[in-house]
Amino acid sequence: MRLNVQDFQLAARRRLPCFVYDYVAGGAEDELCLARNQADLQTMTLSPRSLRDTSAISTSIEVFGRRWSAPFGVAPVGLIDVVRPGGDVLAARAAGKAGLPYILSTASNSALEHVREACDGPCWMQLYVMQDRGMANSILDRARQAGFEALVLTVDVPVGGYREKDIRHGFKLPFRPGPRLLLDMALQPRWLWRQALAGQPQFVNLMPTEGASSAQAQAALLARSMDRSLVWDDVAWLRSKWDGPVLVKGVLHPEDARQALRHGVDGLIVSNHGGRQLDCAPSTISVLPQIMAIVNSQIPVFIDSGFRRGSDVAKALACGATGAFFGRAIAYGLAQNGEQGVATVLSLLTQELERTMTLLGAGCPADLAECLVPTAE
Numbered sequence: 001m002r003l004n005v006q007d008f009q010l011a012a013r014r015r016l017p018c019f020v021y022d023y024v025a026g027g028a029e030d031e032l033c034l035a036r037n038q039a040d041l042q043t044m045t046l047s048p049r050s051l052r053d054t055s056a057i058s059t060s061i062e063v064f065g066r067r068w069s070a071p072f073g074v075a076p077v078g079l080i081d082v083v084r085p086g087g088d089v090l091a092a093r094a095a096g097k098a099g100l101p102y103i104l105s106t107a108s109n110s111a112l113e114h115v116r117e118a119c120d121g122p123c124w125m126q127l128y129v130m131q132d133r134g135m136a137n138s139i140l141d142r143a144r145q146a147g148f149e150a151l152v153l154t155v156d157v158p159v160g161g162y163r164e165k166d167i168r169h170g171f172k173l174p175f176r177p178g179p180r181l182l183l184d185m186a187l188q189p190r191w192l193w194r195q196a197l198a199g200q201p202q203f204v205n206l207m208p209t210e211g212a213s214s215a216q217a218q219a220a221l222l223a224r225s226m227d228r229s230l231v232w233d234d235v236a237w238l239r240s241k242w243d244g245p246v247l248v249k250g251v252l253h254p255e256d257a258r259q260a261l262r263h264g265v266d267g268l269i270v271s272n273h274g275g276r277q278l279d280c281a282p283s284t285i286s287v288l289p290q291i292m293a294i295v296n297s298q299i300p301v302f303i304d305s306g307f308r309r310g311s312d313v314a315k316a317l318a319c320g321a322t323g324a325f326f327g328r329a330i331a332y333g334l335a336q337n338g339e340q341g342v343a344t345v346l347s348l349l350t351q352e353l354e355r356t357m358t359l360l361g362a363g364c365p366a367d368l369a370e371c372l373v374p375t376a377e
Helices: 005-015 018-025 032-045 085-096 113-119 134-147 162-171 181-185 190-200 216-224 234-241 253-261 284-295 310-318 330-361 365-371
Strands: 061-063 066-068 072-076 102-104 123-127 152-153 245-252 267-270 300-301 325-326
Touching: 005 018, 005 330, 018 181, 018 330, 032 284, 072 085, 072 102, 072 123, 072 330, 085 113, 085 330, 102 113, 113 123, 113 134, 113 253, 113 300, 123 134, 134 234, 134 325, 152 234, 181 190, 234 245, 234 253, 245 253, 267 284, 284 300, 284 310, 300 310, 310 325, 310 330, 310 365, 325 330
Parallel strands: 072 325, 102 123, 123 152, 152 245, 245 267, 267 300, 300 325
Antiparallel strands: 061 066
16 A cells, blocks of 8 residues: 555656666765755645635645636656656646646657647646757747747756766766666566567657757757756747746755746746755755745745645745746656656645645735744744
């Protein structure tokens, strides 16, 4: 019986090769940021309000004119096909059926058109900008034509984080497993059979030239070709290419929130990439109040990194966030049972949030602000 995300994580550890599980669950360097994300959420408390009418709880919110069934969604997860082939499509379909948003990674393994077609709910496109901006232009054009509703510019990956577990396993693309990885894969025959039938995952939305399918070229794009000259003024360039809302993901500093407002960004996602980039970065929940003070309700602010419970979402909303996004939790559900596994995880999170709101005396997400425990001066 799986009662929470941790149960799904333990099941994923049993079902996935060690190198795949570590790719999903691991973080950068000493994994201190990874630990801070969860520790700071766990130490945060909320004060319940008594004798409130909670006979009718509503978790729904409206974002950019679209109704979400709950104030959370699916974060972009790159290379998710190593967990289960077709993972992007399966997870997007589950999110859509649940009435929740899905953010597709630039580093997805399914064509963005196929993912958009599978998702009945809000569907956003995450963007990495490479040195060759022609690739970004191509993704923007395709995403717009496919009907993606918002653009999420990720800004915390000027260079890939130093993920030592991946290096020790020898996990990289193009994938050429040595004896150790071959043994690791052989110990998970079901996973190996699915992967053998599907073939090696590729970053199909990052084809460098028409008709190209070189795994080497695509891996090089992600590993070495990020555009480090990208600055705030380039938001205007994105505006010229995109008609819908533009969000910036990876903001941790209050001054960057101020810059986002100056440049007309439509929303922020407070994120440290799940602890996978800068190991000395602060937890997202610890900096959220500072960023909310700058934004002052002018634009929606979302958050990710370290979220494992519906109660974690309640804590973020109490601090003023519009909603939260889950990444690893979705991958764990996918590993367990594909689309149905993701659907179960999303359902559990919704139930946890509803129960937390009821116990706090909050009839709707906006009421959670009254439950925030004031910090000592």
